[in-house]
Amino acid sequence: MRLKVYFENQQNKEPLHYSLKMRIRHAIEATLAYEEFDDDCEVSVTFCDNQKIRELNKKFREIDRATDVLSFPLFDDDGMDAHVEDFGCMLGDVVLSLEKARAQAEEFGHSFEREVVFLTVHSILHLLGYDHETGEEDETDMRRRQSEIVEKLGLAVK
Secondary structure (H helix, E strand, O other): OOEEEEEEEOOOOOOOOHHHHHHHHHHHHHHHHHOOOOOOEEEEEEEEOHHHHHHHHHHHHOOOOOOOEEEEEOOOOOOHHHHHHHHOOEEEEEEEEHHHHHHHHHHHOOOHHHHHHHHHHHHHHHHOOOOHHHOHHHHHHHHHHHHHHHHHOOOOOO
16 A cells, blocks of 8 residues: 655644654554555645634534544545545545644643544544444444554553
8 A cells, every 4th residue: 555645734833843744644554554444545634723623613514613633535425435436545634733632632641742643543534434423333433443543553541
């Protein structure tokens, strides 16, 4: 599998280092490997602040508050097979508020990098079709997957 990750920085609240981009790339690769997704693919990751993600959250989800990450898959409910055939393999877009990630890392008592990796794994699972908001069973399944992937990355919370 070849993975192309497009990064765009639209914020100035958090410094964006090469090492963080590589952690994000590794998190994407680990999530795809866990899901046994071996097609060549592309993902777009945009970094923003709380104001921008709040605007996007309101526009696309009708929720008027900042959130940590938004996922925009490039396939519909017909699933991944139709997506791969119709669009090549652009999985979708991830929009990550680094400002929110920093605040959550402090709130939860772990590193900023661990929070960003967790949010990346969470978002990639959404791009692959998982949704924790569709019921308790789906939420439990997605949480399990997230935990196992983050643990494989050596960033499990003890």
